[in-house]
Amino acid sequence: MSKQFSAVNWNTPDNDYVLMFWEQNIKQFWIDTEYIPSKDIDSWKGLSWDMKECYKKALGGLTLLDTLQSHTGMPKIIDHIGSLQNKAVLSYMCMMEAIHAKSYSTIFTTVSTTNEINDVFGWVKENKFLQYKAATIDKYYRAIDKERVTDEELFMALAGSVLLESFLFYSGFFLPLWLCGQGQMVASADIIKKIVADESIHGVFVGLIAQEVYSRLPNKEEVKARFLNLLNDLYENELKYTEELYTVVGLTAEVKEYVRYNGNKALMNLGFDPIFEVKQVNPIVLNGLNTETTQHDFFSKKSTNYEKSMEIVHLRDDDFKMEVAIEV
Amino acid sequence: MVHLYYDSKTGNVQRFINKVIQITGWQAHKIEEGLAVQEAGHLITFTTKLGCVPEKTQSFMDSYAGKIFSVTSSGNRNWGRNFGRAADKISEDYDVPLAMKFELSGTMEDINQFIDIIKHQYNDSKRGSKKLDIA
Numbered sequence: 001m002s003k004q005f006s007a008v009n010w011n012t013p014d015n016d017y018v019l020m021f022w023e024q025n026i027k028q029f030w031i032d033t034e035y036i037p038s039k040d041i042d043s044w045k046g047l048s049w050d051m052k053e054c055y056k057k058a059l060g061g062l063t064l065l066d067t068l069q070s071h072t073g074m075p076k077i078i079d080h081i082g083s084l085q086n087k088a089v090l091s092y093m094c095m096m097e098a099i100h101a102k103s104y105s106t107i108f109t110t111v112s113t114t115n116e117i118n119d120v121f122g123w124v125k126e127n128k129f130l131q132y133k134a135a136t137i138d139k140y141y142r143a144i145d146k147e148r149v150t151d152e153e154l155f156m157a158l159a160g161s162v163l164l165e166s167f168l169f170y171s172g173f174f175l176p177l178w179l180c181g182q183g184q185m186v187a188s189a190d191i192i193k194k195i196v197a198d199e200s201i202h203g204v205f206v207g208l209i210a211q212e213v214y215s216r217l218p219n220k221e222e223v224k225a226r227f228l229n230l231l232n233d234l235y236e237n238e239l240k241y242t243e244e245l246y247t248v249v250g251l252t253a254e255v256k257e258y259v260r261y262n263g264n265k266a267l268m269n270l271g272f273d274p275i276f277e278v279k280q281v282n283p284i285v286l287n288g289l290n291t292e293t294t295q296h297d298f299f300s301k302k303s304t305n306y307e308k309s310m311e312i313v314h315l316r317d318d319d320f321k322m323e324v325a326i327e328v
Numbered sequence: 329m330v331h332l333y334y335d336s337k338t339g340n341v342q343r344f345i346n347k348v349i350q351i352t353g354w355q356a357h358k359i360e361e362g363l364a365v366q367e368a369g370h371l372i373t374f375t376t377k378l379g380c381v382p383e384k385t386q387s388f389m390d391s392y393a394g395k396i397f398s399v400t401s402s403g404n405r406n407w408g409r410n411f412g413r414a415a416d417k418i419s420e421d422y423d424v425p426l427a428m429k430f431e432l433s434g435t436m437e438d439i440n441q442f443i444d445i446i447k448h449q450y451n452d453s454k455r456g457s458k459k460l461d462i463a
Contacts, residue, residue: 200406268432289408
């Protein structure tokens with residue numbers, strides 16, 4: 001008998017969380033062109049040459065990760081998820097990853113020349129730490145590129161995805177958030193913060209699915225040890241990447257601390273205990289995250305504090321029947 | 329005996345509570361429909377949908393706010409000012425002091441801080457009236 005195809009039926013929820021994630025993802029929808037990074041041109045001109053280089057490379061690295069996530073990570077994972085509703089949420093997230101990957105270019109196009117931008121994308125292809133990061137995660141995605149996979153293979157791919165979303169992005173996010181925390185490159189940071197928010201919910205959702213798969217594993221301790229090895233390997237690579245990128249602007253120690261802090265959050269998203277010792281989360285970065293856009297051009301731009309109206313009273317014909325007759 | 333009433337969806341608050349009760353031996357009650365509250369205690373919840381209070385927590389508080397000494401929320405600083413905002417909302421709406429906020433399932437420091445706050449800032453028999461400035 002040939003394969004039987006099922007249609008996704010949203011009338012009955014597959015589990016007690018999928019609808020909540022679907023709704024929150026929809027609420028978070030945005031596109032890059034709603035933001036106006038051109039407001040940052042003056043701020044950009046005020047940055048030192050080194051800082052500009054660092055900023056462009058940080059965003060170039062982020063572009064690579066979002067590209068990997070939208071072209072490989074999410075599609076491969078979707079193939080092996082049982083719940084059709086969970087698949088739908090993942091495919092929505094996949095689409096957002098493509099918007100993220102494009103949005104860095106929206107910032108680049110605004111502040112840099114085509115030659116400079118091409119140099120950044122060339123640097124991405126050559127940087128061994130970035131390439132190692134992408135290749136390492138990609139390996140786990142490719143391992144599930146077949147019809148039947150083991151729970152262990154699926155867990156490692158899901159865990160790799162969570163590491164990407166909740167951990168490996170942050171050496172790149174650091175700089176735009178840190179600058180924003182001091183009032184620099186604020187409009188571009190609006191875009192970055194939308195991406196941070198999306199990656200946060202992706203990490204929770206994929207982490208939740210990973211935990212379900214993990215609970216089915218017969219060899220939990222063995223797989224956990226394998227995962228922690230992977231985490232450690234990627235952590236060492238992040239330290240080297242951080243040194244290469246941030247030494248010139250004197251931020252290496254701060255970025256490394258931020259990387260550890262987010263490593264703990266990735267672990268928690270997977271249901272594991274934090275392992276890194278973190279003394280303090282950078283207050284300037286937290287300030288960057290807390291900064292809300294004050295300028296708000298409703299027709300071309302979304303502010304971060306936009307609220308949807310929830311209590312709507314419909315207009316009726318009666319509303320137009322004026323009680324007072326105006327004499328003319 | 330200290331009683332903790334908690335709401336958990338993704339397991340973060342559950343794991344936080346598991347560690348707290350492992351250390352303290354306090355009594356934890358998961359908020360479910362039909363949970364009857366006999367003893368007064370502390371609320372631990374999470375923040376959802378961009379700074380909102382979870383529905384189960386909301387209906388729990390509608391019935392039992394008078395039996396709650398303090399509120400704590402899990403959250404994520406990536407949400408900026410919406411971080412753990414459920415705790416602020418509950419504190420304001422039901423006049424319950426805010427105990428603390430932590431990220432996801434909390435670090436060991438968060439867990440120790442929570443235990444310390446509950447032990448020293450609130451007396452089970454008297455409802456603490458001052459708001460704590462720690463968030």
